[in-house]
Amino acid sequence: MSAHAEAHGHAGEHHGPPTANRSSRIDATTLGMLLFIGSEAMLFGSFFAAYFFVRVVNPIAPAHWPPAPFHFPIFVAGVNTVILVTSSFTMHWALQSIKRGDRAGLKAGLVSTIALGLAFLLTQGIEYAHVGFNPGDGAFASAFFGLTGLHGAHVLIGLTLLTIAAVRAFRGHYTPEHHHGVELPGIYWHFVDVMWIVVYVTVYLL
Amino acid sequence: MTTAAQHEHDTPQAFEPFGPRARGFLLRAGWIRATWCTALFFLVGMFIVVGSRAIFDMHPVYNWTIITLTGALTMAPLGFLTGIGAFDYWFYWISGRPTREEDHSGHGAKAWPDYFRINTDHKVIGVQYTVTTFFFFVIGGLMAMLFRAELAQPGLQFFSSQTFNGLVSMHAVLMIFLFIIPAFAGLANFVVPLMLGAPDMAFPRLNALSFWLLPIAGVMFMSSFLAPGGPFAAGWTGYAPLSVDSPVGSMFFNMGVQWAGASSILTALNFLVTIITMRAPGMTFWRMPLLVWANFTTSLLVVIATPFIAGSQFFVMFDRVLHTSFFVPAHGGYVLGYQHIFWFYSHPAVYIMMLPGFGIVSEVVSTMSRKPIFGYRLMALSFIGILILGFSVWAHHMFVAGMADWLRVPMMISTLLIAVPTGIKVFSWLATLWEGKIRLTTPMLWALGFISMFVIGGLSGIFLGSVPIDIHASDTYFIVAHIHYVLFGGSVFTIFAGVYYWFPKVTGRMYNERLGQLHFWLTFVSFNVTFFPMHYIGLRGMPRRVFDYSNQFGSLNMIISVASFVLGVSTVIFFYNMITSWTRGPIASSNPWGAHTLEWQVSSPPPIFNFDEIPVVVGGPYEYGVPGARHAILHSAPAAEEVHA
Incomplete structure (x- = not known):
């Protein structure tokens, strides 16, 4: 962001840009992340649309969801929901810690969030292996694997961002004043968490 | 998303050279690195497909259509972007190396080859x-x-x-x-x-x-x-x-x-x-x-x-x-x-x-x-x-x-x-x-x-x-x-x-x-x-x-x-x-159309950072023919535009 011009005091080296005017109270990177999340939400929207077409609009939609011989593992996915919701709290803990200047809390919060995220993915992998059907078993399976798979991919992206934040945290970055690198992955992680609750309710429970 | 998170403040190290490291021609960001990175990522993509097909017991393991397509359509482009240098700064940032968010080493074009590089201008x-x-x-x-x-x-x-x-x-x-x-x-x-x-x-x-x-x-x-x-x-x-x-x-x-x-x-x-x-x-x-x-x-x-x-x-x-x-x-x-x-x-x-x-x-x-x-x-x-x-x-x-x-x-x-x-x-x-x-x-x-x-x-x-x-x-x-x-x-x-x-x-x-x-x-x-x-x-x-x-x-x-x-x-x-x-072509003046919007108030082509000082906007952008109307005040620019107003 060109918003902060030469703050480091070597103006003699080259003529830097003028400091851009800040015309909004919202920070540019936060706004960028929020817009990106908006776009991601619409990608989920397209997958929900496909699910809606298969399950509701389709004149030959199955009367039961999922169709007769198959079951969704509601309990296992429920446990997974608890795992992911918990990880949102540990994420919040990490962020609050660095705001207070508590570096140990930041590291512990990030590491436990990553661990919970990995546990979620592992559980989902095991669930896929034992769910009793595969993507080729009809449109209900397409919708199921589509939505849960898309969400799993987003957990992976979130974990990547958190890992980057953790690497930098362990290398001594972030201060109570400057912690965007924790805050933004945190916003994304909460989005992934909320999306999972929507996916869980629509796909498994409804 | 690393892209949005790029502007983290780093521990200030004011007199470090923050720009890209001096490197040999193979490792320097540019078309040579883009070429071999594209090829490398293409092969990695192929390897991922073959590997996962082998793990999941799929036959045939070597289905050349699938292998080539995955390599070419998903991984090779990432290799190209890596090689051309689109991710360099973020890689430095991710690894915790000192980076300077105001890094203008890739800013502006002095000659035509600069248009074929990663450029932030x-x-x-x-x-x-x-x-x-x-x-x-x-x-x-x-x-x-x-x-x-x-x-x-x-x-x-x-x-x-x-x-x-x-x-x-x-x-x-x-x-x-x-x-x-x-x-x-x-x-x-x-x-x-x-x-x-x-x-x-x-x-x-x-x-x-x-x-x-x-x-x-x-x-x-x-x-x-x-x-x-x-x-x-x-x-x-x-x-x-x-x-x-x-x-x-x-x-x-x-x-x-x-x-x-x-x-x-x-x-x-x-x-x-x-x-x-x-x-x-x-x-x-x-x-x-x-x-x-x-x-x-x-x-x-x-x-x-x-x-x-x-x-x-x-x-x-x-x-x-x-x-x-x-x-x-x-x-x-x-x-x-x-x-x-x-x-x-x-x-x-x-x-x-x-x-x-x-x-x-x-x-x-x-x-x-x-x-x-x-x-x-x-x-x-x-x-x-x-x-x-x-x-x-x-x-x-x-x-x-x-x-x-x-x-x-x-x-x-x-x-x-x-x-x-x-x-x-x-x-x-x-x-x-x-x-x-x-x-x-x-x-x-x-x-x-x-x-x-x-x-x-x-x-x-x-x-x-x-x-x-x-x-x-x-x-x-x-x-x-x-x-x-x-x-x-x-x-x-x-x-x-x-x-x-x-x-x-x-x-x-x-x-x-x-x-x-x-x-x-x-x-x-x-x-x-x-x-x-x-x-x-x-x-x-x-x-x-x-x-x-x-x-x-x-x-x-x-x-x-x-x-x-x-x-x-x-x-x-x-x-x-x-x-x-x-x-x-003949050299153009900075404002040949007599327009009021800001891009015409700077030189043609505009200076590398657009403005020496951020202008102050005082009116609408289209007040043509309105007596005394101004769109913006640029402190250091000659105020020649009233002629057209």
């Missing part, structure tokens, strides 16, 4: 965008001339039917995804930060990445000609289940759209953040030039709608690769779902391809008539109106597709409602022209040509928006005529208007006015001779997307084909004019 990126898109414009145009040659007479003369379908599909895809949409992004990239009084875009490195995603998509689309079974040939709409069952060439379309879509989402995000957070002091929303308003609304459309085309192409790929059945009725899939999801992007995409043009024309018309734009606020609000209404009309593409009957009338009504905000714009332009001191320069000719052609396209749109006429005219050449009146007579004319209008600003030289006018008139006439008869042959029943047709349409099709070749030749004049003027 929005002006360089704007030029990169525009030149790249015109390259694809030429290719797409040549393809159109090829299949117009085929269509000059009934019967099959030059191509196989599959090649013909491929040429038609490729023409549309290149023109839409590689020309119109990114050409507007390119012009706006150059102009919007200047207009706002900002030194650059909000995220310069993301901006560079957005650009380099674009040639990847273009190369991917075109290389589908090399795929076994030929290029994708299901039309640019790629309707399922046809696109699921067609040869693997259509995978190039599925994936190319993802790369092009990522490019436009990231650019749009960048525009939105720039417009919201980096306006100069005094630049309220109601003082922004209409081009900025246009790009603001367009970017919102892109961010909200583009994921839907990504989704639709993912489903098609899943149906092909993972054997899901999103669109396979035999397994409970819902075929029409594809069209709903596709058009939920692709109808707003029509406005993505039109609103920036509205912005350009507003600039040109007001400046060249020496009058304030008529109804500025309503012009801005009608952008918002189109933005909202644009999301409620997608199913008018599906009146004959067999969708639910009750959807037809609401979609018809919302479609016809869009004529209201669009009509506001057209009448505002006309009222701006009214009793103005009109200067018929080349950009103004294109703007006037746009207004007249777009009205014709809009009127045929009202025909097509009405269910009864659409049922008759669906899938005929009437549709082809309509789409070309709005996308060629509409969007492309505005792109030409913009290119001529800002040419002196971008290059610092003036184009040849006589050649520009010749280009306009030749294009204008041949465009109408090419596309106007299509209304007639369409209503007479000639279907679109066919290589053979009834003999009764023979003579008209011959006229259309000849005119389309003249249209192609007219573009040669344009390129000749651009290239010679750029190299040897």
Whole structure:
């Protein structure tokens, strides 16, 4: 962001840009992340649309969801929901810690969030292996694997961002004043968490 | 998303050299590293496929089609981006190395090779965008001339039917995804930060990445000609289940759209953040030039709608690769779902391809008539109106597709409602022209040509928006005529208007006015001779997307084909004019049109960081002829513009 011009005091080296005017109270990177999340939400929207077409609009939609011989593992996915919701709290803990200047809390919060995220993915992998059907078993399976798979991919992206934040945290970055690198992955992680609750309710429970 | 998180403050190490490390020619960011990284990532992609096929016991382990496609369509582009240096800064940042967020080592262009590198200067990126898109414009145009040659007479003369379908599909895809949409992004990239009084875009490195995603998509689309079974040939709409069952060439379309879509989402995000957070002091929303308003609304459309085309192409790929059945009725899939999801992007995409043009024309018309734009606020609000209404009309593409009957009338009504905000714009332009001191320069000719052609396209749109006429005219050449009146007579004319209008600003030289006018008139006439008869042959029943047709349409099709070749030749004049003027044209003054917006208040071409000091905006952007009115105060610039006021 060109918003902060030469703050480091070597103006003699080259003529830097003028400091851009800040015309909004919202920070540019936060706004960028929020817009990106908006776009991601619409990608989920397209997958929900496909699910809606298969399950509701389709004149030959199955009367039961999922169709007769198959079951969704509601309990296992429920446990997974608890795992992911918990990880949102540990994420919040990490962020609050660095705001207070508590570096140990930041590291512990990030590491436990990553661990919970990995546990979620592992559980989902095991669930896929034992769910009793595969993507080729009809449109209900397409919708199921589509939505849960898309969400799993987003957990992976979130974990990547958190890992980057953790690497930098362990290398001594972030201060109570400057912690965007924790805050933004945190916003994304909460989005992934909320999306999972929507996916869980629509796909498994409804 | 590392991209948005890039601006973390680092532990200050003020006297470290933060720029890229000095490296040997193999490791230096650039084309050599891009070449070997592309190859390396291609092999890694192949390895991942072979490895996972072996782990999951799939036979045969070495399915060369799948292996090559995965390597080429997913991993190789990432390798290219890594090699060219799009991620370098972020890699440093991720690894915790000291980085300086104000790193200008890749900023600005001193000589032409700088245009072939990763560059963080929005002006360089704007030029990169525009030149790249015109390259694809030429290719797409040549393809159109090829299949117009085929269509000059009934019967099959030059191509196989599959090649013909491929040429038609490729023409549309290149023109839409590689020309119109990114050409507007390119012009706006150059102009919007200047207009706002900002030194650059909000995220310069993301901006560079957005650009380099674009040639990847273009190369991917075109290389589908090399795929076994030929290029994708299901039309640019790629309707399922046809696109699921067609040869693997259509995978190039599925994936190319993802790369092009990522490019436009990231650019749009960048525009939105720039417009919201980096306006100069005094630049309220109601003082922004209409081009900025246009790009603001367009970017919102892109961010909200583009994921839907990504989704639709993912489903098609899943149906092909993972054997899901999103669109396979035999397994409970819902075929029409594809069209709903596709058009939920692709109808707003029509406005993505039109609103920036509205912005350009507003600039040109007001400046060249020496009058304030008529109804500025309503012009801005009608952008918002189109933005909202644009999301409620997608199913008018599906009146004959067999969708639910009750959807037809609401979609018809919302479609016809869009004529209201669009009509506001057209009448505002006309009222701006009214009793103005009109200067018929080349950009103004294109703007006037746009207004007249777009009205014709809009009127045929009202025909097509009405269910009864659409049922008759669906899938005929009437549709082809309509789409070309709005996308060629509409969007492309505005792109030409913009290119001529800002040419002196971008290059610092003036184009040849006589050649520009010749280009306009030749294009204008041949465009109408090419596309106007299509209304007639369409209503007479000639279907679109066919290589053979009834003999009764023979003579008209011959006229259309000849005119389309003249249209192609007219573009040669344009390129000749651009290239010679750029190299040897007369030096342009900083403000040849006497415009008030900020980009004209700096030198031509603008200084590397746009402004020495951020200007202060004190009034509206179009106060031509208003005594004492000023748009902005630049402290260090000579105040020479009152002459034109």
